Amino acid sequence: MLSPLVEMPVYSRWPLEIVRASGSYLWDRAGRRYLDFYAGHAVAGSGHCHPRVVAAIREQAEKLIFYSSALPCEARERLLRVLGTLTPPGLTRAFFVNSGAEANEQALALARRRTGRSRIVGFEGAFHGRTLATLVLAGSEHYRNLARAGEAGRVLAEHVRCLPWNDPEAARAGIDEQVAAVIVEPVQGLAGARKADGEFLRALREACDAAGAVLIFDEVQSGCLRCGGLSAGVEMGVQPDLLTLAKGIAAGLPLGAVLATTAVCEGLSVGDLGSTFGGAPIPCAAAAANLSALSEEGRGRRALVHGARLARAIAGMPSVVGVDGLGLLLGVRLEVPARPVIRALLSRGVLTGTSADPHVLRLLPPLVIEEAEIELFLQTLEEVLQISGEEQ
Numbered sequence: 569m570l571s572p573l574v575e576m577p578v579y580s581r582w583p584l585e586i587v588r589a590s591g592s593y594l595w596d597r598a599g600r601r602y603l604d605f606y607a608g609h610a611v612a613g614s615g616h617c618h619p620r621v622v623a624a625i626r627e628q629a630e631k632l633i634f635y636s637s638a639l640p641c642e643a644r645e646r647l648l649r650v651l652g653t654l655t656p657p658g659l660t661r662a663f664f665v666n667s668g669a670e671a672n673e674q675a676l677a678l679a680r681r682r683t684g685r686s687r688i689v690g691f692e693g694a695f696h697g698r699t700l701a702t703l704v705l706a707g708s709e710h711y712r713n714l715a716r717a718g719e720a721g722r723v724l725a726e727h728v729r730c731l732p733w734n735d736p737e738a739a740r741a742g743i744d745e746q747v748a749a750v751i752v753e754p755v756q757g758l759a760g761a762r763k764a765d766g767e768f769l770r771a772l773r774e775a776c777d778a779a780g781a782v783l784i785f786d787e788v789q790s791g792c793l794r795c796g797g798l799s800a801g802v803e804m805g806v807q808p809d810l811l812t813l814a815k816g817i818a819a820g821l822p823l824g825a826v827l828a829t830t831a832v833c834e835g836l837s838v839g840d841l842g843s844t845f846g847g848a849p850i851p852c853a854a855a856a857a858n859l860s861a862l863s864e865e866g867r868g869r870r871a872l873v874h875g876a877r878l879a880r881a882i883a884g885m886p887s888v889v890g891v892d893g894l895g896l897l898l899g900v901r902l903e904v905p906a907r908p909v910i911r912a913l914l915s916r917g918v919l920t921g922t923s924a925d926p927h928v929l930r931l932l933p934p935l936v937i938e939e940a941e942i943e944l945f946l947q948t949l950e951e952v953l954q955i956s957g958e959e960q
């Protein structure tokens with residue numbers, strides 16, 4: 569008998585098999601229910617299997633599964649209209665890709681093309697994806713070393729400057745006229761939901777304006793209403809020249825977007841960007857339904873209210889040092905290691921996330937979370953923290 573292929577051992581697999589999901593809940597093969605406070609890496613913004621998203625996917629699949637973006641597409645037009653209602657003023661152009669890393673690659677390419685420069689500024693703790701050009705921008709040695717394993721990665725790394733996080737003075741000093749782009753997550757996801765200070769983001773905007781550099785907000789994790797609006801950075805009062813989105817945009821279908829100012833796209837011509845699957849009909853139909861549902865249900869505002877409620881309640885719990893983040897992208901810093909807490913929550917039917925910081929528990933529930941689910945989560949977390957504190 570021929571044997572099946574074996575997957576490469578690159579994921580640390582969770583000890584559960586999910587076979588069904590709805591709203592903020594998941595069910596395993598044995599029928600056990602889990603409350604999802606992770607949303608599959610911040611993807612399930614409108615929850616799992618939102619009826620409007622399911623209907624849009626089904627309807628589109630029955631009409632047209634795929635044709636190239638070289639042709640006009642009704643679903644893409646619909647998505648452009650929905651995005652237009654949510655996009656901050658100034659961002660007028662969109663280009664669709666398949667993932668967060670690809671969105672960031674294309675944003676960096678646009679910035680280099682616009683400025684004719686090659687240097688990129690990133691920040692400690694950052695994560696922008698796993699292509700060579702995004703890995704060299706990672707704010708941690710582990711990811712940077714993956715890129716530096718080859719000569720091409722080492723060459724790219726020479727064009728990168730990594731600055732300290734949340735340090736406006738260092739930002740002003742480090743952004744000069746050699747810089748093509750500054751790329752920043754207004755809330756750093758993998759680092760543990762670390763929110764940028766308003767003063768820091770404003771310093772980046774001013775320094776980019778003074779140096780003629782392009783400011784890119786990577787909102788692959790923090791965007792799509794998770795932190796209030798389409799962009800967490802804009803929510804904090806700062807406008808980027810380029811904004812990248814993915815994860816939560818299409819409720820689980822592969823789609824990323826690069827949104828840009830008219831100025832950044834000046835002189836852009838046919839063939840400068842491209843992607844076979846980027847902006848395909850089914851992901852676009854799913855994204856238009858997902859973003860319309862989130863926006864009509866007022867989920868962005870509610871994400872801010874729920875996030876503030878969670879942060880307040882968690883801050884007073886045993887072993888909690890502090891809560892960082894914005895909206896429903898929160899990092900809970902613990903006196904104890906986060907992994908055993910995550911395992912204990914899972915054994916009680918609650919899914920949460922790790923981060924690059926071993927003491928930070930990451931919370932990114934679906935934006936459709938309701939009061940009762942927040943209460944259930946808080947009760948379970950308090951119980952787990954009480955026990956883990958006593959065991960120390």
Ligand code: PLP
Nearest residue numbers: 667668669695696697757788789
């Ligand atoms: N940017 C940020 C802020 C992310 O959190 C991620 C993924 O975790 C990426 C980029 C890469 O996205 P993708 O895995 O879709 O390439």
